[in-house]
Amino acid sequence: MKLLAYNVRGDEAAFFQTFAKKYGVELHTLPYSPTLENAGNTEGCDAVSIVTSSITKGILERWKASGIRYVSTRTIGYDHIDIEAAKSLQIPVSTVNYTQASVAEYTVMLILMALRRVKTIMTRGLVQDFSLANVRGRELRTCTVGIIGAGRIGEAVIHRLRGFGCKILVYTPHPKEELASLVSFVPLDELLQESDVISLHVPATSETEHLIGEKEIEAMKDGVVLINAARGSLIDTKALIGGLEAGKIGAAALDVLENEKRIFYKDCKYKVLSNRELAILQSMPNVIITPHTAFYTDEAVSDMVEYSILSCQYELQGKENPWRVI
Numbered sequence: 001m002k003l004l005a006y007n008v009r010g011d012e013a014a015f016f017q018t019f020a021k022k023y024g025v026e027l028h029t030l031p032y033s034p035t036l037e038n039a040g041n042t043e044g045c046d047a048v049s050i051v052t053s054s055i056t057k058g059i060l061e062r063w064k065a066s067g068i069r070y071v072s073t074r075t076i077g078y079d080h081i082d083i084e085a086a087k088s089l090q091i092p093v094s095t096v097n098y099t100q101a102s103v104a105e106y107t108v109m110l111i112l113m114a115l116r117r118v119k120t121i122m123t124r125g126l127v128q129d130f131s132l133a134n135v136r137g138r139e140l141r142t143c144t145v146g147i148i149g150a151g152r153i154g155e156a157v158i159h160r161l162r163g164f165g166c167k168i169l170v171y172t173p174h175p176k177e178e179l180a181s182l183v184s185f186v187p188l189d190e191l192l193q194e195s196d197v198i199s200l201h202v203p204a205t206s207e208t209e210h211l212i213g214e215k216e217i218e219a220m221k222d223g224v225v226l227i228n229a230a231r232g233s234l235i236d237t238k239a240l241i242g243g244l245e246a247g248k249i250g251a252a253a254l255d256v257l258e259n260e261k262r263i264f265y266k267d268c269k270y271k272v273l274s275n276r277e278l279a280i281l282q283s284m285p286n287v288i289i290t291p292h293t294a295f296y297t298d299e300a301v302s303d304m305v306e307y308s309i310l311s312c313q314y315e316l317q318g319k320e321n322p323w324r325v326i
Helices: 010-022 055-068 084-089 102-113 118-125 150-165 186-193 212-217 238-245 275-284 298-316
Strands: 002-003 026-029 047-050 071-072 144-148 167-171 197-200 224-228 249-252 287-289
Touching: 002 298, 010 026, 010 287, 010 298, 047 298, 055 084, 071 298, 084 212, 102 118, 102 150, 102 197, 102 224, 102 249, 102 287, 102 298, 118 287, 144 186, 150 167, 167 186, 186 212, 212 238, 238 249, 275 298
Parallel strands: 002 026, 002 047, 047 071, 144 167, 144 197, 197 224, 224 249, 249 287
Antiparallel strands: none
């Protein structure tokens, strides 16, 4: 199999070489994103591996014409791919999974940082202000934590939270019997009303877009802490800002944002950013923003590269592919 991998970062390169050798794959790598103009680079390749670049119908058509038979994204989400176009062109698409510990541990870290006002403490420390004013926090054990979504990552977060002794409420369309002794499964409106901390762990779909909006924020407890390490589209950013400005939301810790693709993973210093909402959020002392790095561990990157290669190989060999989306 001949595989072309786009957007290969320096930290991925060694993993690509290791697993290409392990699985007998002829590998070609590029450091940049696929575009309509460079889509012809796939000539002679069987499959492509991508990350979060926008894959349009036009790119897919050019890939199909050049002989590409399969597309793998080295991410869990696939909302950056025109899935309907891939279906019509009969190009199978797969995602990957990776150790859920990466995002689960990061989520718990964000919860603790928000509850203990770490942004204010660290920012003030940089100017040698070591006073205690306005930095008193809360203990997680006293909180009710609401988990929206109990898939692999949501479940991993639940298991890690149990050690803190907090009460856990879960909203999910598919309750898991094995979690019944650890959590209380509740409707979404009850979770919103009863939770001190709310953490999102659902995929980005048309049904989940702006899952948290003005109405949902209004239903929450005063001073609620909102955590999002899933997808930016789950939260209506304007409603979030309104809730923070009104004091309804006590703190937010966000690893993802709406319209993040133009900014995250890029060096934007000395540039004017066309994202006023990001500027507003960054100015708030009770808002923590990190650039979609919850997944980013040695173990997770290794998994993403290996499973992307394996999924292409399984598909082209006619084997069952556990990561296939369409």
